[in-house]
Amino acid sequence: xxxxxxxxxxxxxxxxxxxxxxxxxxxxxxxxxxxxxxxxxxxxxxxxxxxxxxxxxxxxxxxxxxxxxxxxxxxxxxxxxxxxxxxxxxxxxxxxxxxxxxxxxxxxxxxxxxxxxxxxxxxxxxxxxxxxxxxxxxxxxxxxxxxxxxxxxxxxxxxxxxxxxxxxxxxxxxxxxxxxxxxxxxxxxxxxxxxxxxxxxxxxxxxxxxxxxxxxxxxxxxx
Amino acid sequence: xxxxxxxxxxxxxxxxxxxxxxxxxxxxxxxxxxxxxxxxxxxxxxxxxxxxxxxxxxxxxxxxxxxxxxxxxxxxxxxxxxxxxxxxxxxxxxxxxxxxxxxxxxxxxxxxxxxxxxxxxxxxxxxxxxxxxxxxxxxxxxxxxxxxxxxxxxxxxxxxxxxxxxxxxxxxxxxxxxxxxxxxxxxxxxxxxxxxxxxxxxxxxxxxxxxxxxxxxxxxxxxxxxxxxxxxxxxxxxxxxxxxxxxxxxxxxxxxxxxxxxxxxxxxxxxxxxxxxxxxxxxxxxxxxxxxxxxxxxxxxxxxxxxxxxxxxxxxxxxxxxxxxxxxxxxxxxxxxxxxxxxxxxxxxxxxxxxxxxxxxxxxxxxxxxxxxxxxxxxxxxxxxxxxxxxxxxxxxxxxxxxxxxxxxxxxxxxxxxxxxxxxxxxxxxxxxxxxxxxxxxxxxxxxxxxxxxxxxxxxxxxxxxxxxxxxxxxxx
Numbered sequence: 001x002x003x004x005x006x007x008x009x010x011x012x013x014x015x016x017x018x019x020x021x022x023x024x025x026x027x028x029x030x031x032x033x034x035x036x037x038x039x040x041x042x043x044x045x046x047x048x049x050x051x052x053x054x055x056x057x058x059x060x061x062x063x064x065x066x067x068x069x070x071x072x073x074x075x076x077x078x079x080x081x082x083x084x085x086x087x088x089x090x091x092x093x094x095x096x097x098x099x100x101x102x103x104x105x106x107x108x109x110x111x112x113x114x115x116x117x118x119x120x121x122x123x124x125x126x127x128x129x130x131x132x133x134x135x136x137x138x139x140x141x142x143x144x145x146x147x148x149x150x151x152x153x154x155x156x157x158x159x160x161x162x163x164x165x166x167x168x169x170x171x172x173x174x175x176x177x178x179x180x181x182x183x184x185x186x187x188x189x190x191x192x193x194x195x196x197x198x199x200x201x202x203x204x205x206x207x208x209x210x211x212x213x214x215x216x217x218x219x220x221x222x223x
Numbered sequence: 224x225x226x227x228x229x230x231x232x233x234x235x236x237x238x239x240x241x242x243x244x245x246x247x248x249x250x251x252x253x254x255x256x257x258x259x260x261x262x263x264x265x266x267x268x269x270x271x272x273x274x275x276x277x278x279x280x281x282x283x284x285x286x287x288x289x290x291x292x293x294x295x296x297x298x299x300x301x302x303x304x305x306x307x308x309x310x311x312x313x314x315x316x317x318x319x320x321x322x323x324x325x326x327x328x329x330x331x332x333x334x335x336x337x338x339x340x341x342x343x344x345x346x347x348x349x350x351x352x353x354x355x356x357x358x359x360x361x362x363x364x365x366x367x368x369x370x371x372x373x374x375x376x377x378x379x380x381x382x383x384x385x386x387x388x389x390x391x392x393x394x395x396x397x398x399x400x401x402x403x404x405x406x407x408x409x410x411x412x413x414x415x416x417x418x419x420x421x422x423x424x425x426x427x428x429x430x431x432x433x434x435x436x437x438x439x440x441x442x443x444x445x446x447x448x449x450x451x452x453x454x455x456x457x458x459x460x461x462x463x464x465x466x467x468x469x470x471x472x473x474x475x476x477x478x479x480x481x482x483x484x485x486x487x488x489x490x491x492x493x494x495x496x497x498x499x500x501x502x503x504x505x506x507x508x509x510x511x512x513x514x515x516x517x518x519x520x521x522x523x524x525x526x527x528x529x530x531x532x533x534x535x536x537x538x539x540x541x542x543x544x545x546x547x548x549x550x551x552x553x554x555x556x557x558x559x560x561x562x563x564x565x566x567x568x569x570x571x572x573x574x575x576x577x578x579x580x581x582x583x584x585x586x587x588x589x590x591x592x593x594x595x596x597x598x599x600x601x602x603x604x605x606x607x608x609x610x611x612x613x614x615x616x617x618x619x620x621x622x623x624x625x626x627x628x629x630x631x632x633x634x635x636x637x638x639x640x641x642x643x644x645x646x647x648x649x650x651x652x653x654x655x656x657x658x659x660x661x662x663x664x665x666x667x668x669x670x671x672x673x674x675x676x677x678x679x680x681x682x683x684x685x686x687x688x689x690x691x692x693x694x695x696x697x698x699x700x
Contacts (some may be wrong), residue, residue: 118425119397126397137390141383153379160386167393173405174396175345 005053006124012046013132013166020139020159021104025097029082029151033075036155040070043162047169050129059169066165070158082151095146104139111135129170136163226271227279229264230289230340233257234333241326247311247318251304254325258293258300261332265293277407280342284695288476289339291554295468295561296332298669302565303328303461305665309572310459315365324364324459330357331465335473343410344392347477351388351441354470355381362458373453380440380450388437388477394430395481398422412480419487427485428492434481435497441474443528444535445505455524456577460568463520467527468561472553475531479538479699486700498539499629505532506636513643518577519567522647523560526603529640530556536633537618538699540625546696548617551684555610555677556603562673563599566592570651573661579647584656592663593652595670602677604644605637610680 019039026032044067051059093100111134119127140160144153168174237257244250269290273281281289307324310316316324331354338350359381363374399409402421408414415422440447455463482498485491509529516522530552537549569592574582585593602609615637622630680688 114429118429119423120425123401130394130397134390137386144379144383150375157379157382157386160383164386164389164393167390171393171397172400173409174393174400175343175407175410 005049009046009049009053010128012042012049013129013170016042016046016162016166017108017132017135017139020136020143020163021101021108023155023159024100024104024139024143024146027093027097029149030079032152032155033078033082036159037071037075039159039162040066040075043067043166044071046166050169054172056173062165062169066162070162074158078151078154093146094148100142100146103142107138107142108135111138123172126170126172130167133163133167133170136160136166139163226264226267227274227281227340230261230268230336231333233260233264234329234336237261237329238326238333241329242322244322244325245318247307247321250322250325251307254328255297255300255304257329258297258332261336262293262297265290265336275342275413277411278343278346279340280413281340282698283691284479284698285339285476287550287554287691287695288472289336291557292332292335292339292469292473295557295673296465298672299461299464299468299561299565300328302464302568302665302669303459306459306461306568306572309664313572316459320364324361327357327360328461328465330354331361331470335469338473339476342412343407344395344412344415344480345410347412347480348385348389348392351438351473351477352385354473355385355441358454358458358462358466358470361462362454364459365457367457369453370457373450373457377450377454380447384437384440384447386437387433388441391430391433391435391437391481394426394433395484398426398430412484415484416487419484420489422484422488424488424490427488431481431485431492431494434478438474438478439501442471442478442535443474443505443531444501445508445528445532448505448509448528451528452521452524455527456518456520460520460564460571463524464561464564464568467524467564468557471527471531472557475534475538475553482538483698483700495539495541498535500539502532502534502536502539503629503632503636505529506536507532507632507639510636510640510643513640514646517579519570519579519582519647519651520564520577522579522643523563523567526640526644527556527560529636530560530603532636533615533618533633537621540618540622540629541700542621542625543693543696544617544621545625546699547692548614548621550692550695550699551610551680552614552618555614555680558673558677559599559602559609559611562670562677563596563603565670565673566596566599566667569663569665569667570596572665573663574657575659575661579650581657582651583654584652586652588656588660589663591667595667595674597648597652598674599670600644600648602674604641604648608678608681609674610677613681613684 016039019035019042023032023035023039026035044063047059047066048063051057051063112131115131115134119130137160140156140163143156143159147153147156241250241253244253268281269286307316307321311318334350334353334357338347338354341347341350359374359378362377363370395415396410399415399422401423402418403409403414436447443451455466482494485494506529509525509532512525513522516525534549534552537545537552570582570585571577573589576582585596602611605612605615619630619634622633
C-alpha cells in the first residue's frame, strides 16, 4: 500500500470526524440534515477508497448504500418530514455550543489515546481508521445526549452508525454478512424511528422529546 | 443440520404468516401453534446432539438456553392468547394491530434463537439487534403517552447499546484478523476461543469494554438499566414476561461467550471483578429501589434487575460452583419471573390497575389467583423449597468459600429485596378488596406449570440436568 492510499484514507476518515463536529453546532434542522448528507457521502467515499485499496469488491456495495441511501434518500425523506411537520425552526439544545465542542474535542482525543496504544500490532490503515471511527461514534453519542428533538436524535444515531460502518470497512476482510446487516439495521431503524416520530406527532403535536418525559408512568402516581 | 433449519425457519415462517393474518383469534391460535412447533424443533435439536459450522454452533451451553427459550415462549404464547382477548374486550388494543403484535412476538423468538445458536459473533449481534427492534414495537403497542415514552427510551438506549456492542465485535475481529487471516473464520467463536492466547490482549480488552457496555445495557445491569422498568411496565404483560425471562438472559449469554474468549488470554483485563462489581451494584440498587415502587410491573422489573445482578455476580466469581449457581439461577429466575408476570397480568386485568394502592385483598376476591401469585413471589424472594432458594444459597455459599467479604454485601442485598417482596405480597393478598374487581377469565395453567418446575428443581434436580449444568459450568471457567 502506497503512501498516497494511506493519506487519502486518512483524509477521508479525518474529514468525517470534522463533519461530525460540524453537526454538533447546527441550530436549524434543515441545515443539520444537509450536514448529515455530507457526512454520509464522505462515508461512501471513505468506504469506496477502502474497497479500492483492499481490493475488496463487496465493500463497493456498502459504499454505494452509504452514498445513495444515507447520503441522498434518507436526508430527502427527513427534509420532507420536517416540512410536513412544520418544524424547520431552531433546535433546542440541552448544553450550549461552547461546552459541547470542548467535550467533542476531549472525546476525539480520548478515542485516539485509547485506540492507538491498544492496536500497536494491527495493520496501520485499520489502526487510524478505528481511532477515527471511535471518535465519530462518540461524537454521535454526544449529539444524541445534547439534543432534545426527535429528528436530531435520529440524525445523531445515524451519524453514530456511520462511524460503525467506517470501522467495519477498515477491518480488513470483514465478511459481507455484517455490512449488509448493518445497512439493513439502519433501514429498520429508520422505519421504526419514522413510525415513532409520526406517532409522537399524533399524540403531542410536537417532536420535542422533552414533552414525552412528563408522561413517565412513575411520576404521575406520586411516589 | 435439519433440526437447525427447523429451529430457524419455524419463527421466520410464522412471521410471514402472522403479518398476513387478519383475524385475531386465528393469529393468537397460530402464535401458540408456531411456538409449540418451535419447542418441538428445539427438542429435536437437543436430541440430534452438538455440532459446529462456521456460522452455527450447538453445544451444552446454548442448547439449554434454546430449550428454555422455546419452552417459556410456548407458555407465554398460551398466556398471551387469553390476555390479548381481554385487552380487545376492554378496547386497549385493536384487532388490526394484533397481527403486528403476533408477528413481532415470533420475530423476537426467532431472533433470540439466532443469537443463541450463532457461532459467528456478527450473526449473534444481528440476532440481538432484531430482537431489540421487535420488542420495541411491542412495548409501544398501546400507543399511550407512557407507552411511547417507554418505547422511545428503550429504543434509544437499546440502539446505542447495540451499536457499541457492534464496535466491540469489530475490535474482536481486528484482533482475530491478525492471527486467523480474515473472513468468516476469524468471526467464528470456536476459532476465537481456540486461538485466544495468541490474540492481541490490548485489542481484546478494549473490545470487551464496548461489549460490556453494549450487551450490559440489554441485560439491564446498573447503571445501564434505565430503559428496563419503563419497557416492562408500559408494554403488554406477555412482553414483560419474555423480556425478563428471556431477552435479559440472551444478552448475558452473549457477554459470557466473550468472557470465555478473554479467559483464554491471561494478559487481558480481568473480567470477573468487573462483573462482580456491576452485579453487586445492580443487586443492592434494585433491592433498595423496590421500596419506592408503586406500580406492580415496575416493581417486578426492578426485581429482574436485582436477579440479573445476582447472576452477573455468580459468573464474575467463576469456578465450577459459582458458575453452576449462576446457570441455575438464570433458569430459575426465568421460570419464576415469567410466571409472576403471568399472574400480574391477570391481577392488572381483574383490578383494572397496575398500582399497588388499588390492589388489595386478592385472597378474598380471587383466592386461586392469590395463591398462584403468592407462590411466585415467595419463590422469587428465595424461600425454600423453591429452586431460587437453592441457586441463591449456592451463590452465597460459594462466595463465602472464596471471598467472604463479598458475601456480606450480597447477603445484605438479598435481605433488602426479600423485605420489599414480602411487604408488597401482604399488601396484595390481604385487606378489603374493591367490589369493582372483575372475575378472572383466563386459565392459571401456565403459572402453575412454571411453578411446579421451580418447585421440583428446588427439591430434587434430576441427574442429567445436574450433570449438564456441571459441564457448562466447567466450560465457563
